[in-house]
Amino acid sequence: MAKSKTASFVVEMRLVTYQNEQAILDKRFKIAEKLYNKVLYHARTQLTELYKNRRYQDVLAERRSAIKAKDKKGETACNKELQTIQKTFGMTEYALHAYIGRMREAYKKHIDSFTAQKIASTVWTSVSSLLYGKGKKVHFKKFGQLESLEGKSNAAGLRFKGDRLEWKGLVLPVNIRANDRFIQESLALHRVKYCRIVRKAFNGGNQYFLQLVLEGIPPVKRNNNTGMPRRQPAPNAEVGIDIGISTVAVAGDDGVILKELFPEGKSYDRAIHLLQRKLDRSRRATNPANFNVDGTVKRGVKLAWIRSKNYMKIMFRLKNLYRRRAMALKEAHNKTANAILALGNQVYVEAMDFRALMRRAKETTVNTDGRFNRKGRYGKSIGYHAPAMLVGIVKQKAPQEGGALKEVDTFKFRASQYNHVNDTYIKKTRDERTAFVGGQLVQRDLYSAFLLKNSQPTCNETDRTKCSTTFATFMTHHDTCIQVLCQSTERQSRNFGLRDFQFA
Structure with a gap:
């Protein structure tokens, strides 16, 4: 049961x-x-x-054939036999x-x-x-x-x-x-x-x-002095989120957000890197017999590792840094999620497979200079910025605000390619961070979030009528956001494409 x-x-x-x-x-x-x-x-x-x-392998082969032939009964029979074999x-x-x-x-x-x-x-x-x-x-x-x-x-x-x-x-x-x-x-x-x-x-x-x-659903967090809720309930409005590897763009009726995910993590990462090197030096000094002449760890034999008191102190300092970084990351994502829900409780986001983006490329390719391209993709950046965590927090909080998070079909919607003015799809390179829509220069991620906000109920495409009605208001919020980012003294992500606006 x-x-x-x-x-x-x-x-x-x-x-x-x-x-x-x-x-x-x-x-x-x-x-x-x-x-x-x-x-x-x-x-x-x-x-x-x-x-x-051998029988398990044969049934697996039969199951693959049944799936290929779209034989549901055969597939079900194979699944039952596989489960029986697994139990034995x-x-x-x-x-x-x-x-x-x-x-x-x-x-x-x-x-x-x-x-x-x-x-x-x-x-x-x-x-x-x-x-x-x-x-x-x-x-x-x-x-x-x-x-x-x-x-x-x-x-x-x-x-x-x-x-x-x-x-x-x-x-x-x-x-x-x-x-x-x-x-x-x-x-x-x-x-x-x-x-x-x-x-x-x-x-x-x-x-x-x-x-x-x-x-159950958690109670509302209240001010200790007044007993009133710390945050106002989310309005019943639509919000679009264009989630990236290290950035997030949000578009709502009352404002837009364009920010890097957890920029504070860089200071933690530098300190963690230094402690990791220190830990490695201590490990090598106390266990010289466990390493080969070239510095690699010996393989094929069971190794006994000596952990000195200094090593344990460094290890706890490193673990403490990891803990503090994780807490700061979660706190930053919670604040971002609250800012998103302050714009509306009906949230639309593209269904992203971040695990697939973290995997190394299988095919070996060569660039124009004749050199091999790196097989590593976005694993380290996703690990540092945790975009899936932000989506998960919004997904958890939206129902508590009386709304929901809806995932649109990425391949059918194609928010990064669509232009609602002339109703065309134009594929862009990763370096193109801006585009012209109706003669106006827009930031690509913010515009994608705007299209997602105006999604049709089927979540397969945007509603052109709603886009045309709300585009002028969106551009007002868009220009204000870009102007604030351009005038800021803090370092901004180059993925925002702010240089195009400075010289526009």
């Missing part, structure tokens, strides 16, 4: 831990890390044996639950059965991506890499009662600020689905936090 899926949100509180409780939690996370790696090793072994099975090799989520149950017996004083099953479910999510062709590789947890543990319900295992967390003999109070209206309202009005312990790195070492997954 499928689980019921209801709306949920997360509140986070700091756990009050002393040296003794800290040591117990450190030990339990280390045990959980070991269990995760054992289950993953077992799953990989079973997966290898499954791939060797223990390649199901519940089989992994049974396996980790046996492994847990040695650690039952520290890890409860529900938490162990959630560890196995995490492994299954990773392995099933290989099984169903969505992923290419699975990774073991390295030293200190496991960051969270969670239960399945608030009835057993990890339990939140009153103002404390109870888990296998540990009773840990949580730190709730007296003036935190949001958490107080959340706990009073919503049921706790399950609990999650999160480990975060600070300069002085690890600290632990409790995340409660609550059922």
Whole structure:
């Protein structure tokens, strides 16, 4: 029977831990890390044996033929047989639950059965991506890499009662600020689905936090002094978002936004890079036998790594920087999402496959100079700016504002190519950041956002009538935005194409 899926949100509180409780939690996370790696090793072994099975390969071939011939009945029959074969090799989520149950017996004083099953479910999510062709590789947890543990319900295992967390003999109070209206309202009005312990790195070492997954829609955040909502409800209006790799353009009835995603990240990235080099030097100095003469790590043998006290200090400083960067990134995206929803709650955005843009190119190509083109594409930039996170935040917040985020068909809509004045599609190069529409120079991304805002209900094309009616108002907001960016003393992204406006 499928689980019921209801709306949920997360509140986070700091756990009050002393040296003794800290040591117990450190030990339990280390045990959980070991269990995760054992289950993953077992799953990989079973997966290898499954791939060797001749009948499994034959059924896969039959399934491919059925899909090619559009034979739905044949495809369904093959799927059922594949599932039967997978069960015989223990390649199901519940089989992994049974396996980790046996492994847990040695650690039952520290890890409860529900938490162990959630560890196995995490492994299954990773392995099933290989099984169903969505992923290419699975990774073991390295030293200190496991960051969270969670239960399945608030009835057993990890339990939140009153103002404390109870888990296998540990009773840990949580730190709730007296003036935190949001958490107080959340706990009073919503049921706790399950609990999650999160480990975060600070300069002085690890600290632990409790995340409660609550059922329902989160309450409105209020001003502590007045009790009034911090933000006005979003107007019932349409907004278009043209999301890029590192920038976002937004168009609404009452204004436009053109900005780079998380420009503050550059200062974090420089500090992280320096600490990574320092960590590498320390690793090489304390483990010279683990490296070849050319400086590469030895392969094919099991290596024992010595971690000095200085190495651990640097590692925690680096993890702390990663944590601070992630928090700053999420805060910046939340502010941008609030600014978008302040323009309207009916949001239109192109359906972007950012994972595909992160992959390296398969084909080897040569440029005009006879040199090989780089196969790397936008993986690093997407990792730094996290455009998918912004879309996800807007998608989560829009229903809370009484609206919705609607994804238009990128290939049918072709917002970057369309001109609503002469009703033509003209493909542009990546370097062309501006275009002339009705004799007026427009910024390409802002104009795409404008076209998305005026999308038809089918989400396949823009509404020319609405575009013609609102274009003059859009150009007023557009010119004001471009003028502010041109006059700003801060460095602006070259993807905006502001140079064209300065000399226009």
